[in-house]
Amino acid sequence: MLRDTIKADTITAMKAKDKERTAALRLVQAKIKDRDIELRTSAKDTPDDELVVDVLTKMAKQRRESITMYDDGGRTELADKERYELGVIETYLPTRMDxxxxxxxxxxxxxxxxxxxxxxxxxxxxxxxxxxxxxxxxxxxxxxxxxxxx
Incomplete structure (x- = not known):
């Protein structure tokens, strides 16, 4: 399952002392946990990998929008941080159709x-x-x- 892969990769990044990757993966895990909490009250039963991919897709879209805004505003350091997070997120998404x-x-x-x-x-x-x-x-x-x- 995708959720387990993300958890294992977080632990690997922590052991490797890769602070940026660890932070990005923790963000992903937090968003997934938020979605789990939202779904506790709903009657929908979504398959786990589908739920995780949906969360990751929304996070990737937010990062792309932020990158554009930061680049337009001349904030390259923030845009670079968002690009890095987007790269981490995209490693877990299925490949896009051309x-x-x-x-x-x-x-x-x-x-x-x-x-x-x-x-x-x-x-x-x-x-x-x-x-x-x-x-x-x-x-x-x-x-x-x-x-x-x-």
């Missing part, structure tokens, strides 16, 4: 559910997320789906 793979997935979903107009975009996006969730950049996929209905 544009050609995304377009092929969209075509397959459209064919499978019989989507033929822009009105079906919501159904296509929902099916894409359920099939390829963490592998897709949903914002890019949204633009490609919209364009595919032309």
């Amino acid at each position: 544009e050609a793979e995304t377009a092929a997935a969209i075509a397959a979903v459209k064919a499978d559910i019989g989507a033929d107009s822009i009105k079906d975009m919501g159904k296509v996006m929902a099916e894409l997320k359920s099939r390829h969730g963490a592998q897709l950049d949903m914002s890019k996929a949204s633009g490609l789906v919209k364009a595919s209905f032309g």
